[in-house]
Amino acid sequence: MKLFWSFTRQAFHNTVVYRVEFWIRLVSILLAMYSIRAVWQTLYTQRPDAFGLTLGQMVTYGVLGMALHAFIDTGSEWYIATQVRTGAIDTDLLKPIDFHVHMLARNLGEMLFGMGVMALPTYAIGYFVFGLQLPPDAGAAGLFALSVLLGFLVQFHLGFLLGSVAFATLDIRSIAWAYFAVISFFSGQMVPLWMFPDGLRAVAEILPLQAVYYIPMSIYIGTYSGTAAWSALGFQALWALILAGVARLAWHQVHRRLTVQGG
Amino acid sequence: MIHVEHLTKDYRRVKRREGLFGNLRTLFSAEYEPLRAVNDLSFDIAEGELVGYIGPNGAGKSTSIKMLCGILVPSSGRIEVNGLVPHKNRMANALQIGAVFGQKTQLWWDVPVIESLRLFRDIYKVPEPVYRQNLEMFNDLLGLHEFRDAPVRQLSLGQRMRADMAAALIHNPHLLFLDEPMIGVDVVVKERLRTFIQQVNRERKVTVILTTHDMVDIEKVCSRIMIIDHGQIVYDGDLERIRERYGTTRTLVIEFEESVPDFDAPHARLVKSEGRRKWFAFNRLETSPSALIAHISARYPVADLAVEEPDIEEIVRTVYRGGGPQEAAR
Ligand SMILES: Nc1ncnc2c1ncn2[C@@H]1O[C@H](COP(=O)(O)OP(=O)(O)O)[C@@H](O)[C@H]1O
Ligand SMILES: [Mg+2]
Numbered sequence: 272m273k274l275f276w277s278f279t280r281q282a283f284h285n286t287v288v289y290r291v292e293f294w295i296r297l298v299s300i301l302l303a304m305y306s307i308r309a310v311w312q313t314l315y316t317q318r319p320d321a322f323g324l325t326l327g328q329m330v331t332y333g334v335l336g337m338a339l340h341a342f343i344d345t346g347s348e349w350y351i352a353t354q355v356r357t358g359a360i361d362t363d364l365l366k367p368i369d370f371h372v373h374m375l376a377r378n379l380g381e382m383l384f385g386m387g388v389m390a391l392p393t394y395a396i397g398y399f400v401f402g403l404q405l406p407p408d409a410g411a412a413g414l415f416a417l418s419v420l421l422g423f424l425v426q427f428h429l430g431f432l433l434g435s436v437a438f439a440t441l442d443i444r445s446i447a448w449a450y451f452a453v454i455s456f457f458s459g460q461m462v463p464l465w466m467f468p469d470g471l472r473a474v475a476e477i478l479p480l481q482a483v484y485y486i487p488m489s490i491y492i493g494t495y496s497g498t499a500a501w502s503a504l505g506f507q508a509l510w511a512l513i514l515a516g517v518a519r520l521a522w523h524q525v526h527r528r529l530t531v532q533g534g
Numbered sequence: 535m536i537h538v539e540h541l542t543k544d545y546r547r548v549k550r551r552e553g554l555f556g557n558l559r560t561l562f563s564a565e566y567e568p569l570r571a572v573n574d575l576s577f578d579i580a581e582g583e584l585v586g587y588i589g590p591n592g593a594g595k596s597t598s599i600k601m602l603c604g605i606l607v608p609s610s611g612r613i614e615v616n617g618l619v620p621h622k623n624r625m626a627n628a629l630q631i632g633a634v635f636g637q638k639t640q641l642w643w644d645v646p647v648i649e650s651l652r653l654f655r656d657i658y659k660v661p662e663p664v665y666r667q668n669l670e671m672f673n674d675l676l677g678l679h680e681f682r683d684a685p686v687r688q689l690s691l692g693q694r695m696r697a698d699m700a701a702a703l704i705h706n707p708h709l710l711f712l713d714e715p716m717i718g719v720d721v722v723v724k725e726r727l728r729t730f731i732q733q734v735n736r737e738r739k740v741t742v743i744l745t746t747h748d749m750v751d752i753e754k755v756c757s758r759i760m761i762i763d764h765g766q767i768v769y770d771g772d773l774e775r776i777r778e779r780y781g782t783t784r785t786l787v788i789e790f791e792e793s794v795p796d797f798d799a800p801h802a803r804l805v806k807s808e809g810r811r812k813w814f815a816f817n818r819l820e821t822s823p824s825a826l827i828a829h830i831s832a833r834y835p836v837a838d839l840a841v842e843e844p845d846i847e848e849i850v851r852t853v854y855r856g857g858g859p860q861e862a863a864r
Contacts, residue, residue: 275658284645288685362640364605367628368657530607530621531544 278380282429286388300337300393307333307461309403328492331404334397335488336460340392342385343423343483344430345378348450351434352443360529370526371431371519378427406426407493414500418487421507425482428514429454435521459485463494476488535709536602541611543572543597543765571597573765575611581708584735584742586756588749590854594765594813595745596635598710603633614710621665628701629658632702634789636714639698641686647697649680651704658705665704672700693724699727703734710734711745713716716751718808728755749846752766769853773846781849785842786814786826791835799829 308330315326322329340346351374354360363370397403406412433450437443455461456482464472475481484502489495495503549565572594579585585859589595600606601613604620604627610686613620620627634640641650655665672678676696689697695715712731716724734740744756752759753773769776782864785803790810798804799814801821806813810837816826823841830836 274656277653281649281653282644284649284685286640286755288644359638361600361605361635362638363605364624365603365628365633365640367625367626373604468805530605 274376275380275383278373278377279383281377282381283388284302286384296341297389300341300389301396304334304337304393304397304401306418307518315401317366319337322459324492324494327402327404330402331492332405332463332488333461334401336484337404338390338393338397339419339422339484339487340460342382343388343419343426345381345385345423345427347374347378347427347430348434348437348447350374350377350398351431352437355434355438355525355529364526364530371515371522375427378430379423382423406490406491407496411490411493411496411500413485414504415491418490418500418504418507421435421504421511422483424489424511425479425507425514428511428518429479431518432514432521434526435518438525454480457481458483463489475479479514482507482510535581535616536577536743537612537613537725538577538578538598538602540638541572541575541598541601541613542570542609543570543594543601543606543800544570544609545597546686548638561753562658571765572601572608572723575762575765575767577760577767577770579740579741579743582735582739583758584732584756587743587745587746587748587762587767588747588759588850589762590751593762595762596713597765599713599743599745600635600771602711603631604628629705630707630839631709631711632705632707633711634695634698634702634713634715636695636712638716639686639694641697641700643687644685647678647689647700649684650697651682651701654701654704664706665744667863668700668704668706670694675733676700676726681723691718692720695719695727696723699730703740708736708740710742712742712743712746714747716746718775724751730753749850753846761850763854766802769824776849777843777846780852781844781846782817782819783848783852784818784823785844786816786823787842788812788814788827788830788836789838794834799826802826 295393311326311329311333315322315329319326324332354363363373366373394403398405406415415420433443433446437446457475457478459475460483464475464481464485475485486495486507490500490503545568546566547569548660549567571580574592575598587595587599597606601608602620604622604624607621613652615627616630618630640649651669655662660668661718669678676699678696678700681693683695684693686694686697695717699715702712710731715726719727728751729745731742735742736838745752748750756773759769759776760767769780785805789810790812793810794812796804796807796812801814802814802816804812805815814830816823827839828837
């Protein structure tokens with residue numbers, strides 16, 4: 272546990288260095304929040320009943336997606352790919368710590384920091400400026416927090432997997448682009464899954480990506496509650512476990528290759 | 535402390551094919567050719583030794599050090615580091631060793647040095663008093679306090695090496711592997727690092743392997759040197775013995791009373807001629823300075839003379855070339 276906090280502290284120092292980048296990110300998130308609200312408002316004035324939610328819920332969904340985006344993606348794939356490509360992975364393997372645990376600690380630390388520094392301000396601005404609503408009750412808020420944590424685990428392991436698999440190609444940029452396109456769509460970050468055409472929706476529902484945005488946000492706005500919420504959490508936990516297992520297996524292969532053949 | 539027996543490491547290298555079609559074929563079905571980086575290496579290092587590990591580029595130094603760290607798995611042979619097999623117990627081994635790879639830093643690029651050290655304290659679970667005590671030592675001996683709050687990317691190479699040295703020792707390891715820690719470092723810092731390495735070795739009984747290209751490091755710091763070439767040990771012993779065995783070439787410098795034409799003397803070779811001075815190289819097993827001087831002064835009037843011992847750099851170069859005592863004479 273102490274290790275997570277040390278990594279959080281490191282993330283803090285990292286961000287202090289990139290102050291300008293921090294402000295640029297903050298501003299771009301706020302712009303995205305503004306435009307997503309504008310889009311829904313326009314759509315609602317034209318067809319108020321078409322979406323099955325109140326405008327308030329819909330705006331909350333969109334704006335919250337941006338606030339979550341501010342911290343849930345810690346970019347573990349870049350770190351792994353860079354370390355392997357530059358050979359700096361040697362210094363990671365010099366440490367008395369399992370690489371997967373190391374990465375988890377590092378990214379969880381960064382997420383905690385991002386939550387405090389990015390997500391809270393954007394959330395507050397979303398609430399006061401863009402009409403972000405509070406969750407229906409304290410129970411939903413608690414489940415939402417749990418769901419975000421599980422969503423982070425899913426996101427982290429997908430990144431870890433991407434980084435480990437893509438190391439064979441050395442340059443992960445093209446693969447990463449495809450991955451980002453797929454995740455921002457199928458995770459329901461912008462548009463909730465129930466608005467998808469049936470075919471796409473069926474795909475989205477079996478993919479683990481909905482665990483990252485769609486499930487936590489549905490719990491937050493109250494479309495998932497009670498048993499539905501718990502079973503959604505179960506879905507997230509199951510995927511987090513599966514992906515963790517697959518990520519460890521993939522890393523095992525990478526590690527073997529690195530150490531036996533000398534990357 | 536370290537036991538290495540018939541250690542071999544083969545890398546796999548993608549075989550390049552010529553031309554466009556060759557490139558395309560490489561893309562789909564790469565052919566590999568093995569490259570033997572370490573070849574049947576055996577040695578033992580006792581606790582508290584300070585061993586200079588030298589050899590030309592590509593000799594296999596880094597590869598063997600990585601195997602000692604458990605980062606690479608040997609192709610064959612045995613390694614034991616303080617009772618552990620590194621690649622089988624990578625994490626346990628990591629606790630008892632520290633390492634500096636001169637080419638890459640293990641510190642975080644963007645955060646202050648002290649923050650990286652704090653993180654390592656947590657990763658290695660170093661007790662607070664030990665951590666404090668070590669920091670104090672690093673302040674005294676490495677001047678860590680001068681740059682501890684700067685991020686690594688702003689440090690000079692010398693400062694970075696000092697910071698990396700601190701990082702490698704923060705957890706009181708029993709062994710220290712230094713792979714070219716002096717690279718690009720100025721003379722003053724070099725001297726400081728040398729003193730530091732010696733002190734750590736003597737006072738903390740840390741066993742050290744030091745890889746370097748600077749023979750001054752070896753002469754000043756090491757009690758034993760291992761020379762490796764093409765993945766094999768070509769010399770293992772102390773400096774005295776290497777001088778005796780390979781350092782048989784002497785140079786006789788003679789200043790004549792007036793300038794004289796170039797000439798060769800028996801068993802000696804004229805290597806340099808400058809004004810009234812000439813340099814003759816000879817092997818002390820084949821002739822003696824007195825015989826040589828007698829021969830020369832019989833022909834031309836000699837004003838002054840001196841006999842120069844070979845420096846260690848020259849000797850090592852001889853060893854790299856695979857030259858024994860005979861070859862050194864030529
Ligand atoms: N990862 C690798 N893959 C393939 N060949 C390598 C790799 N690392 C080193 N080599 C080769 O192995 C040999 C030994 O390298 P190295 O151990 O780095 O030598 P040194 O540290 O003594 O300069 C060299 O020929 C080098 O090109
Ligand atoms: Mg090397």
